[in-house]
Structure formats: C-alpha cells, structure tokens
Amino acid sequence: MAKEDRRILYGRRRGRRLRPERARLLDQMLPALALEPEALDGDPADWFPRPVRALWLEVGFGGGEHLARQAATHPEIGFLGCEPFLNGVAKLFAVIDAAPDGAPLDNIRVFPDDARTVLDRLPDRSVDRAFILFPDPWPKARHNRRRFVAPPQLDALARVMAPGAELRLATDHMDYLRWMLFHCLRHNAFEWLAQGPADWRERPADWPPTRYEEKALQRGTACVYLRFRRRPDPAAAAPD
Numbered sequence: 001m002a003k004e005d006r007r008i009l010y011g012r013r014r015g016r017r018l019r020p021e022r023a024r025l026l027d028q029m030l031p032a033l034a035l036e037p038e039a040l041d042g043d044p045a046d047w048f049p050r051p052v053r054a055l056w057l058e059v060g061f062g063g064g065e066h067l068a069r070q071a072a073t074h075p076e077i078g079f080l081g082c083e084p085f086l087n088g089v090a091k092l093f094a095v096i097d098a099a100p101d102g103a104p105l106d107n108i109r110v111f112p113d114d115a116r117t118v119l120d121r122l123p124d125r126s127v128d129r130a131f132i133l134f135p136d137p138w139p140k141a142r143h144n145r146r147r148f149v150a151p152p153q154l155d156a157l158a159r160v161m162a163p164g165a166e167l168r169l170a171t172d173h174m175d176y177l178r179w180m181l182f183h184c185l186r187h188n189a190f191e192w193l194a195q196g197p198a199d200w201r202e203r204p205a206d207w208p209p210t211r212y213e214e215k216a217l218q219r220g221t222a223c224v225y226l227r228f229r230r231r232p233d234p235a236a237a238a239p240d
C-alpha cells in the first residue's frame, strides 16, 4: 500500500452546501484545473498552457485569497495550490472565473486533496517558493501530532524545494509558533531569514493577507510571519 493511502486527513472536505453557482464552477473547472496524483510525478512546466519561470506551492490555501493575488502579481510563475476543503476550492474558482479576459489567471493549478501526496510525488528541487499560511493549530496536546509543520513534511519540503527557495509560514497561535520554530531551526535544510522583530511581526509587502489572518487581526490576535531559506545541499557547497 502506498504511503499516501494509509494517511488520515484531519479536517473537513466539505462545509455548507455550495450555492448553485459555486457548485457549477466546481463541476466545470475542476476537470481543467485539478491535477491527478500521477501528474505530480511529471514536469511542472507541462501543467500550464504557456511557459512559466518557476513553480510556487501553497499548502492549505483556504479560500485562495493569497494564492490568487500572488498568481495575478506574478504571471510568469506557475502556482500549485493544495486544499482538500472543496468549498475553499470553489471560492478560488470564483476568483479565477471573475478575472478579466485581458488578464486571465491561467497560471494556477490545484490539488484538491492532501498536500502530503504532493510532497511525496513532486520532482526533487522543483519548487521555488512554498507557503503554509495559518495551518490548523491543533491546540490540544493530544492532537499536536496532526500539525502539518512537522519533521516528515519538512523533510519532504527539503527534497522538493530548490536550493535557495523560500519557505513562508504564518500563524496566530503562539504554541504552534514555538513548535514551528523548534522544528524548522533544528532541521539542517532550513535557515531562518529574520534579522530583527519587524521581520516576524510585520507581513512583508509582497505577502498578501489571507482570510484566516484578517479574522485573527479583527479579533486583536497578533500574527507572526516566518521566512526560511532552503540551504544548498552540503554536497553541492563549494569546497573551502
């Protein structure tokens, strides 16, 4: 049995019944924009209708606000978004559908399922930037092991990310923040790019907000933004 078949996906796949318009978009757009697991083994350049310079990956894009804004700002980049919650996928499709004819968002593909399957299958060094923004915090101690930012996923990210690629994480949950820092800082593939408090307290200008973040800020909850760089492999480093 493949590793991906044995996994439990925690969280919802469906929420409230979709409005008919959203349900129609999902039916129409999924076949065109969703990747089958087998496609993930191939060359990401083949997923898009025109050449792209690099691949950026978003894990758990929610309603796709950040993904769509990044894709509109960077038409030269191909984006892969993973989100098993189909209501969120439908929301992203509504944004893509509403894009003006002159600037279609043709640089987004989705995997409407567990991002761990994507991390298992993508080619080595194929991802130039990865985003995991406000992953589910699983606050109870007995649920901590469900957290996405954890050694198996960091190992997989280290494999699929190109040397020098950036990993962006965000959370409003201070225990998950400590957990993220603990696991990322002890992982030898990742180097934290922060130089001072402003680097984690303020969202960089090229980092659009997400819905979860906006709700946290409205409640008065502080959010933290982390940027890590995938280190070059030691074997590839220049000799002294």
Ligand SMILES: C[S@@+](CC[C@H](N)C(=O)[O-])C[C@H]1O[C@@H](n2cnc3c(N)ncnc32)[C@H](O)[C@@H]1O
Pocket: 009, 010, 011, 012, 059, 060, 061, 062, 063, 082, 083, 084, 085, 088, 113, 114, 115, 116, 133, 134, 135, 136, 137, 148, 210, 211, 212, 213
């Ligand atoms: C707290 S929400 C944040 C959504 C969005 N990033 C935002 O900031 O608004 C976490 C998201 O991660 C998704 N998620 C949970 N486990 C996942 C997995 N294994 N692969 C991909 N997405 C996952 C959930 O469905 C949910 O939409």
